[in-house]
Amino acid sequence: MTVLVTGATGNVGRLVVEGLVAEGAEVRALSRAPERAARLLPAGVRTVDGDLGRPGTLDAALKGVEQLFLFPVARTAREVVARAREAGVRRIVVLSSGAVSAGLDTTHHLPVERAVEESGLEWTHVRPGEFALNKLELWGPSIRAERVVREPNPDFGWFPVHERDIADVAVAALLRDGHAGAAYTLNGPAAVTLRAQVRAIAEAIGEEIRLVEVTPEEARERYAAQGGFAAENADFLLGFADYEGNPADPREIAAFDPAGLGPQPTAEAVTGVPARTFARWARDHAADFR
Structure with a gap:
């Protein structure tokens, strides 16, 4: 299986890449600066040129991909998701926000979630609250x-919430069945x-x-x-x-x-490991x- 990670050099994305590599997955890392990304990411990760803000640059990166970790760019989300579907992607995990769970976000992350939900593909939303970072x-x-x-x-x-907890949940949702249609709010x-x-x-x-x-x-x-x-x-x-x-x-x-x-939802519900x-x-x- 091939997984495309967008936002691959970001605070969460690079940890998703590391987690996927540790699980033995074939990983592609999308970057506007692939040569720089190659220096930051684990050996064996294929870095590919592309920009979520310009969906037309994504077709080569999406070819043969089955799972997609999607960094949220609301303006182009629908076109990105449509291209992913045409390329044969079957599962998308969205890096969203706990603000959606709280009803506070209607313009940043919610449009990305809706674009994925309406695509007909398997989807999971990962909604972190406040980043410790x-x-x-x-x-x-x-x-x-x-x-x-x-x-x-x-x-x-x-x-x-620790950024590694966020990445661990994303990796589980990308590689394992049983997470389709779930929206995981994550806190410390x-x-x-x-x-x-x-x-x-x-x-x-x-x-x-x-x-x-x-x-x-x-x-x-x-x-x-x-x-x-x-x-x-x-x-x-x-x-x-x-x-x-x-x-x-x-x-x-x-x-x-x-x-x-009182207690808030954490990664433990997905990973089985205390947050x-x-x-x-x-x-x-x-x-x-x-």
Whole structure:
């Protein structure tokens, strides 16, 4: 069997590639820079040129493929899925979002899910909630430079999910029967406050990290200056906007207590293995924070 992985060098995609290779699957990795991708991915993975934003570039990559791991690009999803079906793909696993499960996403991931569902092919949606990896993007620069984290709501938290749990579920859905028509919402095994997350990272790197409480506005300015992921997502992460960019009140975050929600669905329901904790994630990424 041949599996095509799109978004193959991304935070989840590259782990899906690794998991498929470990299972003995024949893997193709789609990339706009296949030579660079070949250097990042395991030996034996065939990298192919293509761009989900330009569906006409995908035909050669899809030839002979049976399973497809689909990174979400809403604008072209229907054409991509149609081309996959014409090429003989029979199973698609979508990297979606827990925001769809919560009814918060109608424009980013939901259109991709619907395009796949309406194709007549086997489908599975993998819907991760908050990525633990976000903290590396948000806090990494200040931890590495100053051993400091600045946050307006240190006692807020959620159920951050390890990216390897997401990839493990995707690999299972790609290679094994019994997952067709399922939408798996994935979270971490426990609610973890931002204060506790900082403490877990400090323990992982073996050094003290100061947590400084700032106003939402101050945090917003710092994230904007930081650039990249932090700047692009500051308004949503700090409560100034909802998932789809509509104005919101950042004070609602301070009033929210995720611990009252009880346990959330995790990868264990699919893999049979307990979901990785945030402390485990921090240990896995300790070098990235040093």
